[in-house]
Amino acid sequence: LNETADVGIVGAGQLARMMLQAAIPLGLRVQVLAASPSDGGAIVASNVVIGSPDDPEALRAIAQSCRALTFDHELVSVPVLQQLEAEGYCIRPASSVMAVSQDKRLQRDLFSSCGLPVPRYAIVQEIEEAERFADETEYPVAVKAARGGYDGRGIWKVETENQLKDLTGSLLAREITPVIEPWVRLEREVAILIARRPGGETVVYPLVETVQERGMLKELVAPAEVPESLHETAAWIAIEVASALEVVGLLAVEFFVVDGELWINEIATRPHNSGHYTIEGTVTSQFEQHLRAVLDLPLGATGLTAPHVVTVNVVGSETQQDSDQSLRDALTVPGAHVHLYGKSWRPGRKLGHVTVAGDDLELVRSRARAAAAYLAGG
Numbered sequence: 001l002n003e004t005a006d007v008g009i010v011g012a013g014q015l016a017r018m019m020l021q022a023a024i025p026l027g028l029r030v031q032v033l034a035a036s037p038s039d040g041g042a043i044v045a046s047n048v049v050i051g052s053p054d055d056p057e058a059l060r061a062i063a064q065s066c067r068a069l070t071f072d073h074e075l076v077s078v079p080v081l082q083q084l085e086a087e088g089y090c091i092r093p094a095s096s097v098m099a100v101s102q103d104k105r106l107q108r109d110l111f112s113s114c115g116l117p118v119p120r121y122a123i124v125q126e127i128e129e130a131e132r133f134a135d136e137t138e139y140p141v142a143v144k145a146a147r148g149g150y151d152g153r154g155i156w157k158v159e160t161e162n163q164l165k166d167l168t169g170s171l172l173a174r175e176i177t178p179v180i181e182p183w184v185r186l187e188r189e190v191a192i193l194i195a196r197r198p199g200g201e202t203v204v205y206p207l208v209e210t211v212q213e214r215g216m217l218k219e220l221v222a223p224a225e226v227p228e229s230l231h232e233t234a235a236w237i238a239i240e241v242a243s244a245l246e247v248v249g250l251l252a253v254e255f256f257v258v259d260g261e262l263w264i265n266e267i268a269t270r271p272h273n274s275g276h277y278t279i280e281g282t283v284t285s286q287f288e289q290h291l292r293a294v295l296d297l298p299l300g301a302t303g304l305t306a307p308h309v310v311t312v313n314v315v316g317s318e319t320q321q322d323s324d325q326s327l328r329d330a331l332t333v334p335g336a337h338v339h340l341y342g343k344s345w346r347p348g349r350k351l352g353h354v355t356v357a358g359d360d361l362e363l364v365r366s367r368a369r370a371a372a373a374y375l376a377g378g
């Protein structure tokens with residue numbers, strides 16, 4: 001073996017960037033496989049290899065030079081990961097977990113087979129199946145590409161039969177398998193993070209409320225202001241899913257709250273946007289925790305550092321701002337922790353986030369929103 005790093009990360013977006021930041025105090029060496037040298041994680045890494053996550057040789061090279069290989073996103077070829085596991089490389093989470101986290105269809109099937117609550121759903125192989133489902137459950141319905149979606153891309157709210165025919169027809173023609181489900185009347189959305197070591201030790205983070213705008217996460221409130229029973233049920237479900245999958249590293253479970261009950265929406269098996277509040281808001285950040293778990297190091301405490309923590313994403317507005325002035329303005333907001341991802345501005349692009357922690361939820365929220373608004377511009 002020719003090890004140059006403790007952890008290798010496939011992908012070099014903001015999650016890799018924040019993992020790099022967490023690796024520094026632990027003295028861990030990290031190598032990243034970046035698609036482009038200008039990726040937010042690549043520009044701050046000292047050990048970068050440029051290559052595609054689809055290239056088996058690039059993946060083998062990074063697996064060879066690290067004690068454990070992990071991921072910044074799930075769009076990685078499962079057969080290639082299986083091959084690397086067969087060759088003895090340490091892939092965390094395993095290829096079997098990556099297969100599930102990259103496919104909403106496998107997720108729905110797994111959770112329902114475990115008896116966990118999911119919305120009613122069907123896997124669509126023919127247009128008629130989608131029509132039958134929508135007739136039974138009534139419109140609107142949600143149609144989702146089983147793979148490849150993120151930030152609301154790959155999800156459609158469908159109101160009429162004609163729309164449904166056109167959409168499922170065009171997806172099937174492109175060999176994209178859709179999942180169909182009712183467009184549920186959400187009271188709110190919540191999410192929970194859990195970390196698991198190879199031997200099965202787990203730690204669970206507090207349940208948080210997630211507020212989405214146009215399918216993209218906009219705001220996080222920790223802890224979620226919901227009845228205690230939902231906190232308990234969410235933690236229990238997270239433990240069930242983590243053990244069923246034998247996840248190593250972090251697992252995020254996103255839920256819908258419908259009629260006071262939790263339904264699983266989807267999972268991610270890596271650090272997740274719903275955990276960005278943990279950098280300042282909990283004893284151990286999700287990024288550090290993920291590194292600890294994939295290297296089989298002792299896990300850290302997950303308690304909140306303040307009664308209330310709010311994180312607001314910075315999403316590029318329609319008009320470009322003077323970024324020097326935006327930062328100057330954001331930094332005047334008391335207690336605002338600014339995180340920028342090193343990305344160039346584009347309308348609707350996730351550029352960073354701001355976290356504020358404190359005793360008074362309304363004050364914390366308004367400060368986080370104000371700082372994020374300065375940074376987003378417009």
Ligand SMILES: Nc1ncnc2c1ncn2[C@@H]1O[C@H](COP(=O)(O)OP(=O)(O)OP(=O)(O)O)[C@@H](O)[C@H]1O
Binds near residue numbers: 142189
């Ligand atoms: N069946 C549904 N009914 C109502 N709203 C839904 C439904 N499915 C998804 N949504 C809304 O769309 C958002 C994005 O959906 P989902 O989490 O499945 O997609 P994604 O694009 O994979 O997201 P992510 O960025 O979290 O990876 C959800 O958080 C929710 O607000």
Ligand SMILES: [Mg+2]
Binds near residue numbers: 254266
């Ligand atoms: Mg989601």
